[in-house]
Amino acid sequence: MxxxxxxxxxxxxxxxxxxxxxxxxxxxxxxxxxxxxxxxxxxxxxxxxxxxxxxxxxxxxxxxxxxxxxxxxxxxxxxxxxxxxxxxxxxxxxxxxxxxxxxxxxxxxxxxxxxxxxxxxxxxxxxxxxxxxxxxxxxxxxxxxxxxxxxxxxxxxxxxxxxxxxxxxxxxxxxxxxxxxxxxxxxxxxxxxxxxxxxxxDWPGTVLFTAMLALLTWGLMEIPSKGTTSVEVLGLLGATVVLLILFVAVERKVRHPMLDLSLFRYARFIGVQALPLSTAFAFVVLLVLLPMQFIGITGMNEEQAGLMMMALSLPMLIIPMFAALLTHWISAGLVCTLGLVISAIGLGWLSQAIASQDMFAALAPMALIGIGIGLPWGLMDGLSISVVPKERAGMATGIFSTTRVAGEGIALAIVGAMLAGFVGQGIQQLSLAKDSHTASLAVQRLATGDLHQALLELPSTNALQLTAIYASAFQHLLLWLAAITLISAAIVFAALCLKTVPTEVSETLCEPDQ
The missing domain is CATH 1.20.1250.20 (MFS general substrate transporter like domains)
Incomplete structure (x- = not known):
């Protein structure tokens, strides 16, 4: 009772x-x-x-x-x-x-x-x-x-x-x-x-960490308009590296660091940090990119785009609970690895639907991506604590949450720069712009899903040409995201499913939860 x-x-x-x-x-x-x-x-x-x-x-x-x-x-x-x-x-x-x-x-x-x-x-x-x-x-x-x-x-x-x-x-x-x-x-x-x-x-560590992330994101976001070789972009990325070195030096010396660097000696801790980074590239960036595709390129209204997006996000209500049940028979590390592999397959499938410009054909691969990501999504918060000694659980949770949120912001900046690069290649190959400045403006507009403004920048072209360029660029991007997700799956499997860590860390990742 x-x-x-x-x-x-x-x-x-x-x-x-x-x-x-x-x-x-x-x-x-x-x-x-x-x-x-x-x-x-x-x-x-x-x-x-x-x-x-x-x-x-x-x-x-x-x-x-x-x-x-x-x-x-x-x-x-x-x-x-x-x-x-x-x-x-x-x-x-x-x-x-x-x-x-x-x-x-x-x-x-x-x-x-x-x-x-x-x-x-x-x-x-x-x-x-x-x-x-x-x-x-x-x-x-x-x-x-x-x-x-x-x-x-x-x-x-x-x-x-x-x-x-x-x-x-x-x-x-x-x-x-x-x-x-x-x-x-x-x-x-x-x-x-x-x-x-x-x-x-830890104010010195906090200031250095914040400035480092800000400069990194700013530098990545400048790439579409300035290019990877511009002085401004190289300066921002170089300053990021300098701040990273200073941050590591400070965290090693302060008595109570905001980031306990010794946690990174645990292979499984590193593997767990790969989970939110992989979900950022395989799932979170699509929450931004796909609405741009549906509204700005395909011409759907906001309500239609929202309905389309539910194919990607609705599995997140069910699959995380299913993932917890799976751990009764399959190890948590293997469930996470399986989820990332499923998501990679979905990304590859989605790339073909985008290439054919058939948005309704995109619904099934979007659902598959959501199902795949739902498996690690339901487990990774608990894993962030289980992979380190109990006395360091609080710090591990803080690092994991920061990796998740900051990683999503950085992933958005990286993916935005990649998409702009692929769009730029398409515009350059067809010689659609009369000068580099016009080409840069058109690339920025089209890469953010603003087909109307891109057409104004390139009056000699038409909507079908630019739509085809965007579809090809998005297809290439999705294939890259699939590759990143597969690499992440390999890292997660190696770190979470192979018994290569000290015995004081929980072994439940390698075995089903009986």
């Missing part, structure tokens, strides 16, 4: 779980909704291709840069306090974006929104770990992961629906409403907690 006291205590904590899960829904919702809203924002406010790309990249960059710092701050001043501040600011910035009429202002507010999201996620996750214990804690974090899946699955459709009936501003105002709902519960029901042994924030 169940203990009535325990049951009542768990029921009393249900509002806490609801508040944190509501906050977890709006983070991916804000990310995917921004990509759906970008084309219509472009039509209303104008702006360069680079400025429009920052609508998504600014959010992801600041989110990833400040996640570890937010976690340290939550331990220092209070987890509830950081969560409340994060959600409150997220609601505020969402509202400001919803009433904005300036693209530059939207970009700045999206960056600020990312900082607020980092505080909300760090404070919420840490609070959840304090509120629940044992199996209840596992169920709570499972619900947290499911909430992320809900945001990803329904974000594109919800954004398309809101834009079609109320305009793009409703996308951000709806995020504000959900954030306020979360806040109304958390203020009264969430308990405050701190780490009594908190050592403070």
């Amino acid at each position: 169940s203990n009535p006291t325990v049951t009542a205590a768990q029921a009393n904590k249900t509002p806490v779980l609801v508040a944190i899960c509501l906050a977890a829904i709006i983070l991916p919702l804000s990310f995917v909704s921004g990509s759906i809203a970008t084309p219509v924002i472009s039509r209303e406010l104008g702006g360069s291709a680079q400025a429009l790309s920052w609508i998504t990249n600014a959010f992801m960059l600041s989110f990833g840069c400040f996640l570890m710092a937010a976690g340290a701050l939550a331990d220092e001043i209070g987890r509830k306090k950081v969560f409340i501040i994060g959600v409150s600011l997220f609601a505020l910035f969402s509202g400001l974006i919803g009433f904005s009429s300036s693209l530059i202002w939207i970009d700045l507010m999206r960056a600020a929104q990312g900082v607020a999201a980092a505080a909300a996620l760090a404070g919420g996750s840490a609070s959840l770990a304090q509120e629940f214990e044992g199996r209840a804690q596992m169920r709570a974090f499972s619900m947290l992961g499911t909430s992320f899946g809900v945001g990803l699955a329904f974000g594109p459709f919800l954004a398309g629906l809101l834009i079609a009936h109320f305009g793009w501003r409703a996308v951000f105002l709806s995020s504000m409403v959900i954030a306020l709902l979360s806040l109304s519960v958390a203020v009264t029901r969430l308990n405050e907690s701190k780490n009594p042994n908190a050592a403070g924030i």
